[in-house]
Amino acid sequence: MTDILVDIKNMTFKREERTIYENINISIPKGKVTAIMGPSGIGKTTLLRLIGGQLKPQSGDILFDGQNIPTLSRSRLYDVRKRMSMLFQSGALFSEMNVFDNIAFPIREHTQLTDDIIEKMVLMKLQAVGLRGAKDLKPSELSGGMARRAALARSIALDPELIMYDEPFAGQDPISMGVIVRLIKSLNEALGLTSIVVSHDVTEVMSIADYIYIIAEQKVIGQGTAQEIRNQTSGLVNQFVQGEADGPVPFHFPAKGLKEELLKVTK
Amino acid sequence: MVSKKVEFIVGLFVALGLAAILALSLKVADSGFSGNGTTYQLYAKFENIGGLKVRSPIKVGGVVIGRVSDISLDSEDFTPVVTLDIFEEYDNFSEATSVSILTSGLLGEQYLGLQPGFIDESLEILQPGDYIEDTKSALVLEELIGQFLFSQGSGD
Amino acid sequence: MESILRLGQSTVSVFSGLGRAVIMLMSALLHVPNFKKGYPLLVKQLYAVGSLSLIIIVVSGGFIGMVLALQGYTILVDYGAEASLGPMVALSLLRELGPVVAALLFAGRAGSSLTAEIGLMKATEQLSSMEMMAVDPLRRVIAPRFWAGFIAMPLLAAIFSMVGILGAHLVGVDWLGVDSGTFWSMMQSQVEFGKDIMNGMIKSVVFAFVVTWIAVYKGYDCEPTSEGISRATTSTVVQSSLLVLGLDFVLTALMFAR
Numbered sequence: 001m002t003d004i005l006v007d008i009k010n011m012t013f014k015r016e017e018r019t020i021y022e023n024i025n026i027s028i029p030k031g032k033v034t035a036i037m038g039p040s041g042i043g044k045t046t047l048l049r050l051i052g053g054q055l056k057p058q059s060g061d062i063l064f065d066g067q068n069i070p071t072l073s074r075s076r077l078y079d080v081r082k083r084m085s086m087l088f089q090s091g092a093l094f095s096e097m098n099v100f101d102n103i104a105f106p107i108r109e110h111t112q113l114t115d116d117i118i119e120k121m122v123l124m125k126l127q128a129v130g131l132r133g134a135k136d137l138k139p140s141e142l143s144g145g146m147a148r149r150a151a152l153a154r155s156i157a158l159d160p161e162l163i164m165y166d167e168p169f170a171g172q173d174p175i176s177m178g179v180i181v182r183l184i185k186s187l188n189e190a191l192g193l194t195s196i197v198v199s200h201d202v203t204e205v206m207s208i209a210d211y212i213y214i215i216a217e218q219k220v221i222g223q224g225t226a227q228e229i230r231n232q233t234s235g236l237v238n239q240f241v242q243g244e245a246d247g248p249v250p251f252h253f254p255a256k257g258l259k260e261e262l263l264k265v266t267k
Numbered sequence: 268m269v270s271k272k273v274e275f276i277v278g279l280f281v282a283l284g285l286a287a288i289l290a291l292s293l294k295v296a297d298s299g300f301s302g303n304g305t306t307y308q309l310y311a312k313f314e315n316i317g318g319l320k321v322r323s324p325i326k327v328g329g330v331v332i333g334r335v336s337d338i339s340l341d342s343e344d345f346t347p348v349v350t351l352d353i354f355e356e357y358d359n360f361s362e363a364t365s366v367s368i369l370t371s372g373l374l375g376e377q378y379l380g381l382q383p384g385f386i387d388e389s390l391e392i393l394q395p396g397d398y399i400e401d402t403k404s405a406l407v408l409e410e411l412i413g414q415f416l417f418s419q420g421s422g423d
Numbered sequence: 424m425e426s427i428l429r430l431g432q433s434t435v436s437v438f439s440g441l442g443r444a445v446i447m448l449m450s451a452l453l454h455v456p457n458f459k460k461g462y463p464l465l466v467k468q469l470y471a472v473g474s475l476s477l478i479i480i481v482v483s484g485g486f487i488g489m490v491l492a493l494q495g496y497t498i499l500v501d502y503g504a505e506a507s508l509g510p511m512v513a514l515s516l517l518r519e520l521g522p523v524v525a526a527l528l529f530a531g532r533a534g535s536s537l538t539a540e541i542g543l544m545k546a547t548e549q550l551s552s553m554e555m556m557a558v559d560p561l562r563r564v565i566a567p568r569f570w571a572g573f574i575a576m577p578l579l580a581a582i583f584s585m586v587g588i589l590g591a592h593l594v595g596v597d598w599l600g601v602d603s604g605t606f607w608s609m610m611q612s613q614v615e616f617g618k619d620i621m622n623g624m625i626k627s628v629v630f631a632f633v634v635t636w637i638a639v640y641k642g643y644d645c646e647p648t649s650e651g652i653s654r655a656t657t658s659t660v661v662q663s664s665l666l667v668l669g670l671d672f673v674l675t676a677l678m679f680a681r
Binding site: 049052054078079081082084085086088089090092093094095105106109110151 | 460543544547548549551552553554555556557558559563
């Protein structure tokens with residue numbers, strides 16, 4: 001296999017009493033688009049936060065380029081974070097700055113470059129996402145799709161090695177969905193960066209991912225290329241990929257018997 | 268990042284705040300800094316200090332020359348001992364100086380009135396740490412009334 | 424039995440909240456500040472919490488001074504002591520009303536907006552994304568806001584007192600006819616720099632610390648929902664007001680009681 005950039009080994013994470021992940025193993029190859037899919041509410045965003053070091057697992061290792069994230073000191077962790085970036089579901093643009101300043105923010109924070117160079121860099125990043133004309137707008141004036149593209153420009157501002165997309169397709173119309181799919185793919189090829197896409201939009205993910213992990217019930221239940229996933233026989237994977245309402249993942253939230261509860265109501 | 272206008276308004280705000288502090292210290296308080304000038308101590312024993320308090324002013328002919336810095340009770344003869352902080356520029360009071368506890372107005376605060384004694388070759392100048400011998404206690408209204416009634420009674 | 428359990432739980436949550444607040448403040452402030460980057464941030468926040476609070480402080484200071492003069496005059500004139508109007512107004516403003524009312528107004532005006540702003544940044548993942556960009560939000564967002572509040576409030580309290588005294592002068596001297604010379608000279612002979620002005624300043628510095636700390640902590644610690652932000656904003660105003668009044672009693676007892 002190719003080089004591994006992020007390697008999660010035997011990681012267990014619990015939030016209070018609830019187990020989110022149990023002994024999970026995931027490897028993210030360098031320079032590829034890796035997708036992590038699964039039903040909502042299983043903590044896919046949590047996984048990205050674990051890789052970013054915002055949360056610490058109860059046990060197990062998360063290696064980023066050989067460094068174990070949970071054990072790093074604060075300053076080492078901040079150094080590692082400069083090499084990765086994350087595109088949040090909401091975009092998380094800073095609302096008090098305009099688009100230009102938002103994208104200039106990480107450059108200004110981490111480099112000593114002059115204003116001229118920063119301006120050139122920002123304009124180039126904006127050109128890449130097609131928002132050069134919107135540089136003076138405030139985030140509140142952008143549509144959802146534009147905000148996400150602006151946020152994407154910000155996350156590639158410092159040319160990171162790893163970029164993590166949290167639900168990049170959620171709530172997008174088909175056109176902007178297509179735009180984002182194209183952007184992820186072209187960024188990955190042009191800049192040679194490693195991408196992790198967390199999503200539950202099966203078709204879009206299938207079209208861009210080199211490798212796919214499907215997570216449910218605290219574990220990896222299926223993995224492989226898009227083709228391999230389609231050929232899986234596991235009921236759970238099939239239910240997810242085909243989008244069936246009921247199956248191994250039940251339609252009903254666990255509850256008492258319907259008859260029993262209705263009888264109680266009429267009493 | 269910060270516009271010139273914002274910088275200006277913030278500067279104005281800080282200047283205004285500092286000006287207010289300065290105005291409070293100079294205009295509202297009694298020239299507070301001179302009160303922190305160097306002082307020397309004299310002591311005086313009184314029969315009764317009445318309502319005299321720490322920080323009460325010490326005046327000569329109405330001019331403040333210092334403040335009371337401490338009031339304690341002598342452990343041997345149980346009389347109150349008052350420590351007088353006097354500004355250093357007033358350093359030539361003679362031994363004949365007397366001190367009394369006075370009241371400013373009918374309901375006013377009590378203060379220490381100093382009557383400078385004459386200066387003579389036979390009399391020494393009071394040195395820091397000396398006791399002023401000639402003291403007059405505070406007038407206590409109840410005692411005055413008592414004395415008045417007593418003298419009325421005995422006169423008949 | 425259940426009430427004991429609940430008491431225990433709420434005690435634990437009070438202490439762990441306090442612990443989180445201390446840890447947050449420590450990690451926000453205990454580092455070598457970068458003046459070149461920090462200065463513009465501080466100026467911006469001073470503008471937001473200081474300059475923009477100026478109007479409410481000046482207006483309420485003026486009115487409180489005028490009311491004090493009016494009330495004080497009607498009481499003092501019965502004893503023929505209206506000459507003491509100056510010191511009465513000045514002492515009440517410098518010792519009590521300046522620091523306390525300025526702190527209460529500051530909590531309502533600037534504290535609530537600090538909480539709401541930080542809370543909203545948290546809810547919209549701005550703080551999180553900053554952290555992922557290897558920028559510590561405690562230092563980038565919390566620290567300048569805390570320092571701005573800490574610097575601005577004693578200044579606001581001083582402005583409040585000064586404007587209040589001027590307002591009292593307006594009512595007492597220009598309207599009710601107290602002699603202007605008496606007004607100022609009685610004030611000057613009664614007010615002491617060390618005892619009254621310094622102690623008032625110390626009070627407002629303490630209040631500044633408490634109010635700003637509560638405001639930034641509530642924002643940083645709030646539940647990242649619209650309901651959570653509104654609850655955090657309310658509790659900023661309520662808790663800082665109560666704490667200011669309680670601390671005022673303690674500080675007054677320490678400073679002025681003999």
